[in-house]
Amino acid sequence: MATVKKVSAIKNAPQHLLGIQNLSVLEAKNILNEAKSFIKLNRSSSKKLDVLRGKTQINLFFEPSTRTQSSFDLAGKRLGADVMTMNVGNSALKKGETLIDTAMTLNAMHPDIIIIRHQDSGAPNLLSQKVNCSVINAGDGRREHPTQALLDALTIINRKGNIEGLKIAICGDILHSRVARSNIYLMNMLGAEVNVIAPKTLMPTEIEKLGVKAFTDMKKGLDGCDIVMMLRLQNERMQGSFLPSKREYYEFFGLTPEKLKFAKKDALLMHPGPMNRGVEIDTKLADDINVSLVKEQVELGVAVRMACLKLYCK
Amino acid sequence: MKEKILTNVRIIDPSQQMDEDGNIIIDKNGKIKKIGKGAKISDVNKDSEKIDLKGDIAIPGIVDMKAFVGEPGFEYKENFRTLSQAALAGGVTSIVTMPNTKPIIDNVSMVDFIIRRGRDKAKVNLFPCASITRKIEGNQMTEFGLLKARGIIGFSDVTKTIQNAELMSRVMNYASDLDVLIMQHAEDYELSKNASINEGEIATRLGLQGVSDLAEKIIIERDLSLLSEFPCRYHINQISSENSLNVIKKNKSNGIKFTTGVSINNLSLNQNDIGEFRTFLKMSPPLRAEKDRISLIEGIKNDLIDVIVSDHIPEDEESKRLPFAQAATGSIGIETLLSLAIELYHNKSLPLEKIIKCLTINPAKILKINKGTLKQGADADICIFDLEKPWVVKAENLKSKSKNTAIENRKLQGKVVMTFLNGELLYSN
Numbered sequence: 001m002a003t004v005k006k007v008s009a010i011k012n013a014p015q016h017l018l019g020i021q022n023l024s025v026l027e028a029k030n031i032l033n034e035a036k037s038f039i040k041l042n043r044s045s046s047k048k049l050d051v052l053r054g055k056t057q058i059n060l061f062f063e064p065s066t067r068t069q070s071s072f073d074l075a076g077k078r079l080g081a082d083v084m085t086m087n088v089g090n091s092a093l094k095k096g097e098t099l100i101d102t103a104m105t106l107n108a109m110h111p112d113i114i115i116i117r118h119q120d121s122g123a124p125n126l127l128s129q130k131v132n133c134s135v136i137n138a139g140d141g142r143r144e145h146p147t148q149a150l151l152d153a154l155t156i157i158n159r160k161g162n163i164e165g166l167k168i169a170i171c172g173d174i175l176h177s178r179v180a181r182s183n184i185y186l187m188n189m190l191g192a193e194v195n196v197i198a199p200k201t202l203m204p205t206e207i208e209k210l211g212v213k214a215f216t217d218m219k220k221g222l223d224g225c226d227i228v229m230m231l232r233l234q235n236e237r238m239q240g241s242f243l244p245s246k247r248e249y250y251e252f253f254g255l256t257p258e259k260l261k262f263a264k265k266d267a268l269l270m271h272p273g274p275m276n277r278g279v280e281i282d283t284k285l286a287d288d289i290n291v292s293l294v295k296e297q298v299e300l301g302v303a304v305r306m307a308c309l310k311l312y313c314k
Numbered sequence: 315m316k317e318k319i320l321t322n323v324r325i326i327d328p329s330q331q332m333d334e335d336g337n338i339i340i341d342k343n344g345k346i347k348k349i350g351k352g353a354k355i356s357d358v359n360k361d362s363e364k365i366d367l368k369g370d371i372a373i374p375g376i377v378d379m380k381a382f383v384g385e386p387g388f389e390y391k392e393n394f395r396t397l398s399q400a401a402l403a404g405g406v407t408s409i410v411t412m413p414n415t416k417p418i419i420d421n422v423s424m425v426d427f428i429i430r431r432g433r434d435k436a437k438v439n440l441f442p443c444a445s446i447t448r449k450i451e452g453n454q455m456t457e458f459g460l461l462k463a464r465g466i467i468g469f470s471d472v473t474k475t476i477q478n479a480e481l482m483s484r485v486m487n488y489a490s491d492l493d494v495l496i497m498q499h500a501e502d503y504e505l506s507k508n509a510s511i512n513e514g515e516i517a518t519r520l521g522l523q524g525v526s527d528l529a530e531k532i533i534i535e536r537d538l539s540l541l542s543e544f545p546c547r548y549h550i551n552q553i554s555s556e557n558s559l560n561v562i563k564k565n566k567s568n569g570i571k572f573t574t575g576v577s578i579n580n581l582s583l584n585q586n587d588i589g590e591f592r593t594f595l596k597m598s599p600p601l602r603a604e605k606d607r608i609s610l611i612e613g614i615k616n617d618l619i620d621v622i623v624s625d626h627i628p629e630d631e632e633s634k635r636l637p638f639a640q641a642a643t644g645s646i647g648i649e650t651l652l653s654l655a656i657e658l659y660h661n662k663s664l665p666l667e668k669i670i671k672c673l674t675i676n677p678a679k680i681l682k683i684n685k686g687t688l689k690q691g692a693d694a695d696i697c698i699f700d701l702e703k704p705w706v707v708k709a710e711n712l713k714s715k716s717k718n719t720a721i722e723n724r725k726l727q728g729k730v731v732m733t734f735l736n737g738e739l740l741y742s743n
Contacts, residue, residue: 205514205517
């Protein structure tokens, strides 16, 4: 029987993880399955593998980040990669020039994978056109934060067994949130029903076209939900043009034990962090281990990022 | 110059309601001597030059009411020479140039410079605009009277808008006395802050700050209210939405006199074309929804929109290869203006005569210039095009110095084959 020969001359273009929007269901599930195998490893005493030995990973962070950056850092190291972190921050240089120039410079050092966070939506897409290695988006503007959504999915699967058929509420500043967008795409893709809840000034226009139901009332939005994802409300939005005050926001959109009762009895609470206690979430509720998955999210974040690094670093 | 006769040509000239097969005779001074069925070969001398156009179409040279030329200050983006090459290749013979150069054209000495420089370097008719306000800062009006006397055709702050209603009312009041043309870019800054794209699903998906069409509508409403108190020659540079069109319709039916333009981009593209952050399609006003595009076409049909412009904005790669929010706004388009406009005829959106009208006599009338017509005695600025010729837009083949076309690889039908300026053949393909 004739066999199809593999043509070695045609090299696959490096694959990038730029957003959940670009993923197929299979690819998403593949990442999640791969990540599952790392959960155990991360809990064992010997955490180091050599899957990525000899590979160079560069973390390029234009925006300050604690958890995402340290999570990627650790993930790379546990897989045996050489990890370098660059905090570019808000330098005096024009940001756009910095991005392209930095990309060119880094590319010359032959990295195998670049993890980028940038304040402008679409910056990772631009970077991916300029470098020869894989690019993973660690958050761009308000567009996407794919690894956050993937770790949220893994956390839910870990607790509930499956995402299909669940009802998930995302509540808070949807307008400025990349976490919300990535989660909307991923949870929809994996078969969940998604509600978004926000004051009208923090709700993006035509959000329904992304396949969600939009609510401005916590009671209606949380009704029958299995998972409640709270989003961080940034300080600068709390006063003035988006919202009148912290106090009013907490009154209507802050998650309290009473409001959580609108959801299912066994509903679980998630938050991408860092939390504003007393603004979007009641502080006791945030620490309630029977309800809150916040710590687990951080833990599984490392596993998900290890999976992404392994799959995308070629 | 020898006398010329262009034979075997279909002439479409909306200024004299002409659409007929015939000939065009150009006299020794570069003026139209005779045109149409009545122009016979027997009317010219034996030694005159004969050009057989083989059934192609002749229209008046296009008058583009909005183009940016990089001189002075941005010569690396476009200069008079490259702009005129691009214009002639697109059948454009008269260009209204924008004042947002470096330095800005807001004083008399700059006008003298720009007119001299244009005369030396450009091969098309240039009609320079000056800014409405000094340094385009929106605070103090420029010297309308002196600038007009030196040859300024109209006043525009280009992509900036006078936010202050009091200043705007004074501009209109003052302009009315001097009979100068005020060209407004309609955009409320507070509503458009940080925005780089139309508000809606695409903005939500791309995670970009969107601008709703309210930002445009609110300024048009304000200006038209002011205009009813202070009537002057007022022109809205470019509108982009159905909502704006409704305001225009209401005001026109109330008898307010003003004119309106639209960019060919907003007629031929919509926000979906932006895809994944194609910065060449970042425009101001932005590309909007398909329903807006369709309503703009209706606006042309119903004479609510008078002019189609190229909104030619050359930008170098460096200012476009940036994250979308930071990238420069605008695209080149003077060379593809006619072909893209003809697409609207081929896809049965608009009658050919209407398209030509918006590109020739309508802008000429607004500007009060003796262009955009092929009537006997007019300057023989003529664009000859093949209505059916297929071609594919390739940035590298375009004549502009900058290559930021929004329609790379678009398959078009209809192309300019010759352009005459004052009877001289300056472009042929």
